[in-house]
Amino acid sequence: MKRIKLVLISSFFAFFTFSSCEDAYNIVQDGELTESEIKTVTALQDYFNGFYANVSISDQIGFTGIFTDETSVGRGNGGGNKSLHRFFLTIGDDFVSRIWYDNYETINRVNRLIRMAENQVPVPTDPAQLAQYNGILAQARALRAFSYFQLLTYFSTDMRDDSALGVMLFTNVPSVEDDLPRVANGLVFAQIEDDLSFAFANVSPSATYKYVSKNMINAMRARMYLYRGNYPLAKQYAQDVISNSGLVLTPAVPIPSPIPANPYSNLVSTGGATTAWNNNFYSNSTVNPPIVSQVPYRRMWQDLIQGEVIWALDRPATGAAGTWENVAGNFTTNNSTISGSPLWEVSRALFNKYASTMGDVRRYANVDPTSLLNPNYATVPNYISSDVIVIDKYPGKPGFATRNDIKVFRLSEMYLILAECLANEGNINGPSNSVASVIKQIRDARNFLGPQPLPVYADATAALSSILAERRLELSFEGHRYIDIKRLGPLTNETLDRDNTDDDISGQPLSIPNNDYRFTLPIPLDELNGNVVIRAQQNPGYL
Numbered sequence: 083m084k085r086i087k088l089v090l091i092s093s094f095f096a097f098f099t100f101s102s103c104e105d106a107y108n109i110v111q112d113g114e115l116t117e118s119e120i121k122t123v124t125a126l127q128d129y130f131n132g133f134y135a136n137v138s139i140s141d142q143i144g145f146t147g148i149f150t151d152e153t154s155v156g157r158g159n160g161g162g163n164k165s166l167h168r169f170f171l172t173i174g175d176d177f178v179s180r181i182w183y184d185n186y187e188t189i190n191r192v193n194r195l196i197r198m199a200e201n202q203v204p205v206p207t208d209p210a211q212l213a214q215y216n217g218i219l220a221q222a223r224a225l226r227a228f229s230y231f232q233l234l235t236y237f238s239t240d241m242r243d244d245s246a247l248g249v250m251l252f253t254n255v256p257s258v259e260d261d262l263p264r265v266a267n268g269l270v271f272a273q274i275e276d277d278l279s280f281a282f283a284n285v286s287p288s289a290t291y292k293y294v295s296k297n298m299i300n301a302m303r304a305r306m307y308l309y310r311g312n313y314p315l316a317k318q319y320a321q322d323v324i325s326n327s328g329l330v331l332t333p334a335v336p337i338p339s340p341i342p343a344n345p346y347s348n349l350v351s352t353g354g355a356t357t358a359w360n361n362n363f364y365s366n367s368t369v370n371p372p373i374v375s376q377v378p379y380r381r382m383w384q385d386l387i388q389g390e391v392i393w394a395l396d397r398p399a400t401g402a403a404g405t406w407e408n409v410a411g412n413f414t415t416n417n418s419t420i421s422g423s424p425l426w427e428v429s430r431a432l433f434n435k436y437a438s439t440m441g442d443v444r445r446y447a448n449v450d451p452t453s454l455l456n457p458n459y460a461t462v463p464n465y466i467s468s469d470v471i472v473i474d475k476y477p478g479k480p481g482f483a484t485r486n487d488i489k490v491f492r493l494s495e496m497y498l499i500l501a502e503c504l505a506n507e508g509n510i511n512g513p514s515n516s517v518a519s520v521i522k523q524i525r526d527a528r529n530f531l532g533p534q535p536l537p538v539y540a541d542a543t544a545a546l547s548s549i550l551a552e553r554r555l556e557l558s559f560e561g562h563r564y565i566d567i568k569r570l571g572p573l574t575n576e577t578l579d580r581d582n583t584d585d586d587i588s589g590q591p592l593s594i595p596n597n598d599y600r601f602t603l604p605i606p607l608d609e610l611n612g613n614v615v616i617r618a619q620q621n622p623g624y625l
Contacts, residue, residue, distance in 0.1 A: 144412030158423030244268030338362030441531030571596030599623025
């Protein structure tokens with residue numbers, strides 16, 4: 083805890099310091115504010131804007147992709163995170179530390195903002211100023227709730243058990259001397275629910291998808307209650323977003339035509355219909371009329387349209403690499419093509435799932451056309467260099483090849499949450515109000531060859547297995563798979579599913595049991611070193 087507080091106390095000032103040529107000799111620069119100087123709504127807004135820009139789930143995306151069965155070792159990987167890919171998860175892992183500290187950084191900053199609002203900024207009497215004041219507090223408290231939920235998601239052994247050990251809880255600004263313990267899940271969830279209730283009542287009804295909105299809050303509630311096993315509330319909030327957000331599942335059509343005779347051949351072609359189709363599908367041209375307008379699902383991932391995104395963390399193309407994070411950097415070096423030196427690639431197991439259904443647009447949206455697909459990948463000794471399936475979930479946006487908005491909540495997740503709730507109710511089959519009907523809606527939206535068959539499930543276990551499989555396809559490289567195996571794996575008797583070629587050394591373990599202790603992250607080493615109280619509260623399995 084000491085490290086968290088020391089870092090946050092010193093980092094506060096960075097939000098209000100503007101670089102200039104006078105940096106070398108001006109100890110106090112123009113434009114620099116101390117915490118005590120924040121006395122207006124405008125200054126409070128500036129402070130909020132400063133830390134909102136740093137809220138992220140990029141580390142969750144990177145960790146999940148590398149640890150689970152979403153990725154295989156890329157041919158540009160010289161050794162980075164290979165031990166994590168081989169299931170060596172330790173208290174010193176960098177991803178673990180960043181997930182812990184980055185969320186507590188947001189929590190501490192929210193607590194500071196609330197303290198400043200209560201003690202230093204007069205409550206406005208002007209209605210417009212009062213709405214802005216309450217809106218700042220609403221957004222901040224929603225971010226605090228989100229950060230606590232992220233912490234519980236990764237560091238609590240069982241989110242369904244309110245008495246299970248959760249994480250450190252504080253709504254004040256702790257002193258450097260404080261050593262805080264982990265508390266029960268129920269106490270943390272109570273704070274999350276209180277924050278979300280306040281946020282929902284006070285957030286602007288006109289907030290767009292790159293800001294905290296009522297739809298974002300209800301999407302978070304839907305996911306949270308699903309993880310807690312409260313299916314009635316999860317269903318209520320998921321259905322609310324589906325019905326009232328004004329969004330629809332982003333379709334796979336229209337797409338470029340004519341479709342190649344075999345669009346599932348190697349994406350690299352020397353010419354002809356396949357090359358023309360690829361060029362049109364993957365284009366981000368802004369010419370008029372734009373070719374890319376034919377592929378709405380692809381445009382969503384290029385940040386050219388909102389599509390079905392409920393909440394995205396804005397990552398503008400302007401600004402150098404050090405200014406904004408580049409989410410594609412979790413998996414590649416320079417760009418999302420084969421020449422970009424891919425560190426991690428689409429796992430063969432996952433690609434084979436995509437390729438098993440003709441017309442599935444997700445196969446193309448997740449795989450770059452420069453990929454090399456070797457039909458003999460299973461037997462050739464040099465599969466690392468000859469079977470290269472490049473991740474293209476984050477293709478960059480015009481002006482920055484590796485940077486995309488981070489899409490935290492999408493409408494398809496709400497449909498998948500609804501399906502899981504219907505499975506819990508026993509509504510498995512049928513053309514409406516069933517798991518089968520919801521899965522069909524998603525598959526119909528994602529297939530450019532037309533409507534898909536209505537599934538039929540033998541029992542609830544088969545339905546849950548189908549949901550888990552669909553989540554794997556739909557939410558890949560978005561930070562879900564790790565938690566999904568932990569939640570649903572024991573119910574479906576499934577776990578991680580890798581191909582023999584998903585590592586660069588044969589004979590490496592391909593999976594771990596779905597109840598393995600490594601499906602909960604350890605409290606990081608730096609926290610154990612700085613917080614005497616928490617040392618006795620490490621998660622099981624970690625030294």
